[in-house]
Structure formats: structure tokens, C-alpha cells
Amino acid sequence: AQSVTQPDIHITVSEGASLELRCNYSYGATPYLFWYVQSPGQGLQLLLKYFSGDTLVQGIKGFEAEFKRSQSSFNLRKPSVHWSDAAEYFCAVAPSGSARQLTFGSGTQLTVLP
Amino acid sequence: KAGVTQTPRYLIKTRGQQVTLSCSPISGHRSVSWYQQTPGQGLQFLFEYFSETQRNKGNFPGRFSGRQFSNSRSEMNVSTLELGDSALYLCASSLNAGGLTGELFFGEGSRLTVL
DSSP states (O other): OOOEOOOOOEEEEETTEEEEEEEEEEOOOOEEEEEEOTTTOOOOEEEEEOOOSSSSEOGGGGOEEEEEEGGTTTEEEEESSGGGOOEEEEEEEETTTTTTEEOOOOOOOEEEEE | OOOOOEOSEEEEEEEOEEEEEEEOOTTTTTEEEEEEETTEEEEEEEEETTTTEEEOOOOOTTTEEEEEEETTTTTEEEEEEGGGGGGEEEEEEEEESSSOOOEEEEOOOOOOOEE
């Protein structure tokens, strides 16, 4: 069965600092990969997705992620964090061909210090 | 255009009761998926509907059921509620059921509290 691990439950960074959120997955083949963000009381918003091709994926709000097959990782990065980026971030995988049946990681809560 | 609309946003029920949650997808979207979010189990896939047919189902007991109507609106029902059913139930819609149309658009959820 597929699984997703987000090893960092909570990360705190200062505004303007760089950010990297880690995500590792376990799946027999190359899955579809996603990062979502959830603000308090809100639903999930898609930041970016990887299906195939270029392993460096650009998303919204200045985020990017890199797929590394050898490490089974899909880490999310942002060069300069803004206070509005404070939220919970979820990595998710789906089997190729069924992009709506997502398996989510446990999430990383991001706090941004002024 | 309007996003995914879920009703009600908040509700409180007691053990043994049943509950029905509603989801209106984005106009033109034909696939609706449901997820349960709890602090302990995180986000878990419940089921997916496309063209009024259940396409996939997660590992939940038969007390959890759903349906989709011809206008793509969907409902999910939980019978004989248990305390552990307290959760945020998220609905998501997408344009199609096949291929690479992988973006799920999520609603804000229905928060169910079971007392």
C-alpha cells in the first residue's frame, strides 16, 4: 500500500527566510505527487503537482518542489517566506491514472515569525 | 465561478443518530470525492463518484455511504454515529474521472461533532 511521510510536524521560520518541507513516499511505481495547503477553517488548496517530465515543478505563491526518484522524495521549497504562508501543508500521492484517490501525509504546521 | 459548496458547515449530533452532508461541485465538474479529516487519522479518502456511479471507495465501514445526482451534486450519509466520527468532512470536485485531470478543488468542509 502507498504511504506518505512528512517527518516534520511543526516548523518555525522567520519571515524572509527560506523554507523546505520534507515529504517521502512509498509506492511501487512513480505516483502522482501533490502539495496542498490548508489555512485554519479552510479547505485544501493545491500548490503544485507532479505527474511526469521535469522533476522540478513550479507552483503558486512562489513555491516549487523537486521529485527525486532515488530518494522517493518530493520536498517543497520557497526561497523567501511571507507571514501569509503560515498554514498547514500536506503532501499527497495518488496512483497513476487515479489522481483523485489521494493518500495524504500527516501534515506540517508552518509558523512564520515576524 | 463559484467554488465547491458544502452544507451544513457545522453540525452537532448525538451517538446513534445519522447525518447527511451535501456537496455542490464547481459548475461543469463531474467528479466528486469525499475525505475525512481528524487529528488522529489525518486526511483519509472516503469515496469518489462520477456520473452518479461510485468509482472508488476507501477503507471505511458500511455506515458511510454516498450518492451523486444527475446534476453532479453529491451527498454522503453516516448512520449510527459514533464519537469517532467527529471530523471535518471535505468534499472535492474535479473536471473528469480519467486521465491527468488531477486537480481536486476542495470545499471548506462540514465539521461534524458527535456527542
